[in-house]
Amino acid sequence: MSDLPLARHELSATLAYCRGRAVSADEFLSDVVALASSLPETRYIINLCSDRYRFTVAFAAALMRRQTTLMPPNQTPDFLERVAHRYPDLHTLSDAATDALPPCGPRNVMPAVPADHVAAILFTSGSTGEPQPHPKSWGALVASAQSELERFATLVSPGLALVATVPPQHMYGLESTVMMALEGGLVLHAGRPFFPADICAELEALPRPRGLVTTPVHLRALLDGCTEVPPVDFLLCATAPLSPQLAARAETRFRVPLHEIYGCTEAGLIATRRTVATLEWQMFRQFRMRQDEKGTWLTGGHAATEFLLGDVIELGEAGRFELHGRTGDMVNIAGKRTSLANLNYHLNSIEGVRDGAFVIPADTQDAVTRLAAFVVAPGYSEEDILAALRKRIDVAFLPRPLHLVDALPRNNVGKLPRLAIDGLTERLTAKAG
Numbered sequence: 072m073s074d075l076p077l078a079r080h081e082l083s084a085t086l087a088y089c090r091g092r093a094v095s096a097d098e099f100l101s102d103v104v105a106l107a108s109s110l111p112e113t114r115y116i117i118n119l120c121s122d123r124y125r126f127t128v129a130f131a132a133a134l135m136r137r138q139t140t141l142m143p144p145n146q147t148p149d150f151l152e153r154v155a156h157r158y159p160d161l162h163t164l165s166d167a168a169t170d171a172l173p174p175c176g177p178r179n180v181m182p183a184v185p186a187d188h189v190a191a192i193l194f195t196s197g198s199t200g201e202p203q204p205h206p207k208s209w210g211a212l213v214a215s216a217q218s219e220l221e222r223f224a225t226l227v228s229p230g231l232a233l234v235a236t237v238p239p240q241h242m243y244g245l246e247s248t249v250m251m252a253l254e255g256g257l258v259l260h261a262g263r264p265f266f267p268a269d270i271c272a273e274l275e276a277l278p279r280p281r282g283l284v285t286t287p288v289h290l291r292a293l294l295d296g297c298t299e300v301p302p303v304d305f306l307l308c309a310t311a312p313l314s315p316q317l318a319a320r321a322e323t324r325f326r327v328p329l330h331e332i333y334g335c336t337e338a339g340l341i342a343t344r345r346t347v348a349t350l351e352w353q354m355f356r357q358f359r360m361r362q363d364e365k366g367t368w369l370t371g372g373h374a375a376t377e378f379l380l381g382d383v384i385e386l387g388e389a390g391r392f393e394l395h396g397r398t399g400d401m402v403n404i405a406g407k408r409t410s411l412a413n414l415n416y417h418l419n420s421i422e423g424v425r426d427g428a429f430v431i432p433a434d435t436q437d438a439v440t441r442l443a444a445f446v447v448a449p450g451y452s453e454e455d456i457l458a459a460l461r462k463r464i465d466v467a468f469l470p471r472p473l474h475l476v477d478a479l480p481r482n483n484v485g486k487l488p489r490l491a492i493d494g495l496t497e498r499l500t501a502k503a504g
Contacts, residue, residue: 074183075213077103077131078253080229082178086252087124088232088277089261094124097178099131105172107132114160115192117141117151118240124261125169126239127249130191133164134184134209140191142240144202145482157204186210193242195336205336211373215339216250218355218372222343223330226305229256232277233305235284236263236270238483242336243309247284265289267296280304283325287313288426288485294320295425302326308346309334310484312394314416318346333394335381338374342392354390362386366398383410402431404440405467414442417463421456424448426479429470433493444470445479445495474499 080086080096087094106128110116116133118140120126133140141158143150155161184190190209194202220227233252237244252259260277264270270293274281282305285293290308293300294317303325308318309332321329333352334340342352354360358371360380367384370377383395396410411429418427427446446456453473460469476499480491 073186075186075210076181076183077134078181078256080181080253080256082181084229084256085258087127087259087261089122089124091276093258096181099124099128100178100181101175102128102169102172103131103135104175104178106169107135108175110136110138111162113138113162115139115141115158116162116164117143117154117158119143119146119163119165120169121238121263122166122169122261123235123239123248123259123263125166127253127259128169129164130239130249134188134190135182137185137188139189139206142191142193142245144194144241145488150202184209186213191245193240193245193336203336206375207339207373211339212246212250213254214357215246215373216254218357219246219251219340220255222355223305223307226328226330227251227255227257227282228280230258231255231280231282231305232258232260233282233284234260234262234264234270234273234277236265236289237284237286237310238263241310241484242339243332243334243484244284246334246339247307247309247332267293271297271300274301274303282306286310286485287317288481290321291317294324300324306330307332309340310486312412313346314420315346316420322347337378338369338372341369341372342390350393351387351391352394354392356390358390360384360386360392402442402468404442407465407467409465409468411442414444414464414468418444418446418456418460420463421448421459423451424456426481428479428487428492429468430487430492433489433496441471442468443496444473445476445492446473447476447478451475 082097084096085093086096086099116138118126118129120129130140186209188209189206190212191207192204194204233248235248239245239249262273264273281303283303284307306325306327306329313331318329328345331344331346332340333342341358342354344352361368365379367380368377369380381398383398385393396412400411414429425447429442429444432443480495481487
């Protein structure tokens with residue numbers, strides 16, 4: 072197969088903003104070559120860099136050495152230990168590995184990478200169980216980024232700076248903040264601001280055009296936490312369905328259209344929609360869906376083989392479809408059927424609820440007879456929340472129990488891993504006992 076360039080930037084163009092300083096593509100390549108020359112002879116590296124520029128330098132250095140980067144969904148000691156056991160020929164890179172790199176001088180040409188090289192192995196988030204690995208070739212990652220750039224061609228152009236609240240180790244973060252930047256001549260922002268004031272400050276410090284890549288959880292916190300937000304030229308959201316109301320608030324405040332991505336670790340980005348305009352998603356042209364009694368199957372893109380999607384999907388025409396919740400989220404109680412996504416929508420629409428989630432208790436066996444819920448609502452009682460829910464949902468789906476908590480154990484992209492929910496349940500049960 073052919074070789075594909077590491078990036079599409081002119082060597083003199085800005086590739087990143089790091090701590091207030093513009094970094095050229097040529098300087099980036101110098102850092103990449105310096106780090107690549109210091110890497111040990113291993114088959115894999117695990118990239119734990121939280122700084123997005125350093126992550127990209129480490130990712131590119133591994134590519135130049137034809138190594139494969141492992142991208143864990145979390146950095147807990149237990150998970151990293153299991154990764155090291157599964158991939159013993161492994162070297163770990165963190166932010167410190169890119170400090171004080173020896174100067175390598177200017178580069179005269181952009182290096183290329185074989186399209187069939189396995190560039191990365193990403194892992195599912197663990198929201199439904201044990202994280203599973205999925206290898207991605209360099210060619211597939213490039214093709215996916217090019218499709219995303221084509222879809223958003225009227226909104227993104229070379230020089231657009233991207234601030235992101237999602238980590239680059241996540242499929243969405245890798246595709247929409249690293250690969251799209253490398254392939255589109257965009258400028259990646261090194262940081263990953265978390266608090267609303269920090270996100271606004273980082274955006275304000277960047278020249279326009281500039282964009283924000285975020286999640287529903289981060290977006291809601293940002294809009295609630297800042298009275299004024301800087302205008303942006305591109306606004307992208309993913310990892311969980313976004314309500315039309317929150318999308319409309321975001322468009323009004325940021326003064327730009329908001330687009331959502333639907334995707335998964337297995338296939339990467341699959342479809343997009345402008346949430347305020349339609350419930351339907353529009354697939355990227357490289358994908359195809361078919362349905363049978365088991366559900367909806369996806370093929371194409373950089374999905375290695377056809378696989379069964381974990382969502383309830385209603386297929387439309389010309390590559391359009393609607394989502395009706397996760398397959399595992401559908402619940403049937405007393406002959407009445409709904410989805411956890413629908414229940415979560417109503418829970419989080421209650422005034423005073425900052426965050427909340429319905430869950431199917433872990434001890435439920437064949438039939439779901441009750442649901443539980445965790446709610447962050449300072450100043451409100453369980454009775455207040457239940458009374459509001461009775462006005463919104465059928466009483467059969469009222470949570471028993473409903474736990475008021477200080478925070479939900481969401482991961483760095485806003486998802487709730489099943490293990491984290493089970494751990495929270497155990498702690499609350501022990502405290503009550």
